[in-house]
Amino acid sequence: MAGGDGSQALVAAVTARHGIPFVVVPAGTRNHFARDLGVGTGVVGSLAAFVDGVDVRVDMAEVNGRVLVNNAS
Numbered sequence: 001m002a003g004g005d006g007s008q009a010l011v012a013a014v015t016a017r018h019g020i021p022f023v024v025v026p027a028g029t030r031n032h033f034a035r036d037l038g039v040g041t042g043v044v045g046s047l048a049a050f051v052d053g054v055d056v057r058v059d060m061a062e063v064n065g066r067v068l069v070n071n072a073s
Helices: 005-018 032-037
Strands: 061-063 066-068
Touching: 005 032, 005 066
Parallel strands: none
Antiparallel strands: 061 066
16 A cells, blocks of 8 residues: 555555555655554565565554554554
């Protein structure tokens, strides 16, 4: 999923509900979630996850109906 932290959180909620993984492609302003995962901030660098990526489980939280996947939301 290409997007910023808010978009990533929405997709994370859907994929978690269905038990499927997704690749984080940072395309937002700050990209805190991608940085926390070690993906960095570049789109090209994140594409390596399609070749040699590993599954990583992350904590999710919900506050007032909004899903959060990082510590900067």
